[in-house]
Amino acid sequence: MAKKHIKTELKRSPTKRQLSKWQRQQRIQRIITIAGAVFFVLIVGYIGWGYYDVQFKPLHQPVVKINGAVFDMDYYTKLLEIYSQGKDDSEVSSVADNLIEIIEYGEIIRTASPDLGFTVSTDEVKSGLESAGFPDEKVYRDTISATLLTSKLFQNYFDPKVPSECEQAQVQALFVGDEEAAKMVANKLKAGDDFSSLAKEYSLEAITKEKGGDLGWIPKDFASAFIGSLGDSALKDIAFNLEPGVLSEPTYDGSVAKGIGYWLLEVIERNDQKGSHARGILLGSKHEAEEIRARIEAGEDFSALAREYSQDSASKEQGGDLGWTRQERIISAVATALAFQLEPNVLSQPSADDTVQTKGGYWLVKVLDRDDSRVLDAEARGTIKLQLFEDWANEHKQKDSVETYLTDKQKSWAVTQVLKKRGQ
Numbered sequence: 001m002a003k004k005h006i007k008t009e010l011k012r013s014p015t016k017r018q019l020s021k022w023q024r025q026q027r028i029q030r031i032i033t034i035a036g037a038v039f040f041v042l043i044v045g046y047i048g049w050g051y052y053d054v055q056f057k058p059l060h061q062p063v064v065k066i067n068g069a070v071f072d073m074d075y076y077t078k079l080l081e082i083y084s085q086g087k088d089d090s091e092v093s094s095v096a097d098n099l100i101e102i103i104e105y106g107e108i109i110r111t112a113s114p115d116l117g118f119t120v121s122t123d124e125v126k127s128g129l130e131s132a133g134f135p136d137e138k139v140y141r142d143t144i145s146a147t148l149l150t151s152k153l154f155q156n157y158f159d160p161k162v163p164s165e166c167e168q169a170q171v172q173a174l175f176v177g178d179e180e181a182a183k184m185v186a187n188k189l190k191a192g193d194d195f196s197s198l199a200k201e202y203s204l205e206a207i208t209k210e211k212g213g214d215l216g217w218i219p220k221d222f223a224s225a226f227i228g229s230l231g232d233s234a235l236k237d238i239a240f241n242l243e244p245g246v247l248s249e250p251t252y253d254g255s256v257a258k259g260i261g262y263w264l265l266e267v268i269e270r271n272d273q274k275g276s277h278a279r280g281i282l283l284g285s286k287h288e289a290e291e292i293r294a295r296i297e298a299g300e301d302f303s304a305l306a307r308e309y310s311q312d313s314a315s316k317e318q319g320g321d322l323g324w325t326r327q328e329r330i331i332s333a334v335a336t337a338l339a340f341q342l343e344p345n346v347l348s349q350p351s352a353d354d355t356v357q358t359k360g361g362y363w364l365v366k367v368l369d370r371d372d373s374r375v376l377d378a379e380a381r382g383t384i385k386l387q388l389f390e391d392w393a394n395e396h397k398q399k400d401s402v403e404t405y406l407t408d409k410q411k412s413w414a415v416t417q418v419l420k421k422r423g424q
Helices: 015-059 071-082 089-097 099-116 122-132 139-163 179-190 195-202 206-210 224-232 234-237 286-298 300-309 331-343 378-397 408-423
Strands: 062-066 069-072 165-176 214-219 251-258 259-270 275-283 321-324 351-353 358-375 403-404
Touching: 015 071, 062 071, 062 099, 069 071, 071 089, 071 099, 071 139, 071 408, 089 099, 089 408, 099 139, 099 378, 139 275, 139 378, 165 179, 165 195, 165 206, 165 234, 165 251, 179 195, 179 358, 195 206, 195 214, 206 224, 214 224, 214 378, 224 234, 224 378, 234 251, 234 358, 259 286, 259 331, 275 286, 275 300, 275 331, 286 300, 331 351
Parallel strands: none
Antiparallel strands: 062 069, 062 403, 165 214, 165 358, 251 358, 259 275, 259 351, 275 321
């Protein structure tokens, strides 16, 4: 049987033109593939950089260095979350404002407590972390350590320093600007007017005005814990030298700040572009301003009197020179208004300004009762212990080396992170 020939169809070799076209297509495909891969890498890199730039990088930026110890944004943000727990969203920013000081106080407690013989063990910290539900990270360990040490200090160091009873006086007080005002108010009190009402109306010192003069029972040796800076004023000495029921004589005290002052102003020259060039003296009372004004009118040198008596720290050393009104060197609105109103080389009358702070005035004090050994209740003892603790911490704070790097932008970033976490 004859073999059947199978017809084989030979493939034709591609022409040079076809081969060239195919090779171009292959190259294009490879380029597209490579370009796609590169694009993918760039996108991933961009996203990764964005995460690094927005999330990772800020966490490792330093915010404060205390005695060589550096605290970064990660520490700051986590601490902000701890201290803002239980607070409204609107309050988180206020917590952030105080956080650098909180970090410093924490560092003081952890480093200075051992000098007083107080430490915390690793097991105590671990137990504290577990109780609070905190992870084992530095910021949480620091927080637990500071909390435990503070408790030990209060119970075993400051508590023994506070007596169970001490000499105390029940005090009413008010503070006025000059002796004339003090005598006027004293006459009203002697005529039977209500002390509280007069204190609210006439007292120029913030605490006595707010409390209507009623300062309550003040422990002699711990006055500052109850009346703040007034504990270092003449008030304490006056109160503990008075017999109960007796109103003190008007007593001058140059240490107490009040929210009013009196300007003496003079325009030296005037210019259409610059406005008024003025000089001024800020004084603590109308009576003092009248006395200084009389001395200037009698021929004494304005600049010399300004350097000696003015309470405006910005112009005092310049002999009262306040600059030109249109160059915004004059800060007080009252002084600026006077400078526009006055004719050149005319000395103003004393002008009251309730936007400034000056020192000096007269106390009127009355002791309602006194007890040489009055019991300190738990609340009073707690107030005194807190004051002793703050004094101890502030003493160490004055010795600290603190470098703050925190910016408003970083602070806002931390607040945003805490609020975002709340919303998750």
